[in-house]
Amino acid sequence: MSDPSVIHDIGYQRYAGPRLGRGAVFGALYVHGLRAAFGLGRSAKAKIFPWLAVGIVSLVAVIIAAVRSQIGVLPLDYQQFADTLSWLIIFFVAIVAPELVSRDLRAGVLPLYFSRPLRAFDYVAAKVAALVTAAWLLLAGPQFIIFLGGAFTTKTGFRGVLDELGDLLPGWGYSLIWAVLFAAIALLVASLTGKRAFAAGGIVAVFLMTTPVVGVLAFLDTNNSQELAGLASPMTLVSGVGSWLLPGPGTGIDVGRFGPVYLIELVTVVATCLLLLLTRYRKVASL
Structure with missing residues (x-):
């Protein structure tokens, strides 16, 4: 029996x-x-689902x-x-957001995360950046396929490629708006429960249950009701911003003079969601 007073190397x-x-x-949290x-x-x-979504949007882009x-x-x-495939982004963030936060x-x-030189802000920022990037890539990748199709079939040479690029870049910016809003809302809802099924259902409900409200408000016989109805749903909210910032035929919804609104x-919605998300994890970090 060894002597307990002896220190062994x-x-x-x-x-x-x-x-x-x-x-x-x-960086590690973001990449993960x-x-x-x-x-x-x-x-x-x-x-299965992420790559099924990638396959669907890519196939649509190839057909276009x-x-x-x-x-x-x-x-x-x-x-x-982006407007046409926004419904797919809803289900994408509904599946992915619980994977990013509900599992933790x-x-x-989380106590292990916050025992390291990691603050609640870093954790939230990494998760938000990861989901925004993923949702943006889901739209931006197929948009690039459409760009390549236009660039290789243009009849005006390099000038046509530049014109096509001038159309693509605002489209990428518009896709980024979709990604930021959807990611902020989805992560906030997902952070409220550790059960992925409940989180996914809650995320889908937030987006889909607000859509009929827009239709009801649009039919109200009041001044500017149709132009302001889109404020009631995240989906029409982004479309309204897009129709104001990037006006074009068949783009977004009619917002009249209320584009700035x-x-x-x-x-405000994005900032509120991020602040609530940060408050949520600062509370967890302090436990």
Whole structure:
């Protein structure tokens, strides 16, 4: 039997390498979140829906590009493409947001995260950035496919490519608006429960249950009711901002002179969701 008073050297050594700090932790969380959004590094089951969504939007983009090459007219422009496929973004964030935050709540790993040089702001920012990037890529990638189709079939040479690029960049900006608003709302709802099914259902409910309200308000016989009705739903809110910032035929909804009101509400909704999300995790970090 060994003497308990004897100290044995079992080879433990102090870490003498670089200490990367908060920035590296933020980067690791962001990359992990982005990979998780598309099921990378996860089971085959976790990859089914994200890549099914990618396949659907990519197929639509290929069809649009093919039709354009035949008839010479773009069936859906870049803004209309985002509007048309916004329903898919709802289900995408409803599935991905619980994967990013609800799993951490259920597994009880947040105290481990916050025991490191990681603040609640870093955690929230990394999760938001990951979901915004994933949702934006879901729209921006197919939009780039449409751009390539237009660039390779243009009849005006380099000038036509530049014109097409001038259409693509606002479309990417519009897709970013969709991604930011949807990600902010989805993560806030998902952060309220550790059960992924409840979180996903709550996210879908927030988006879909507000849509009929727009229709009801639009039929009210009051001044400017139709132009202001879109403020009642996140989906029509983004469309209203798009029709004001990027006016064009068949783009967005009719907001009349209330475009700035739509933009103010959108910024307010995003800021409120992010502040509530930060408050939620600061409370968790303090436990």
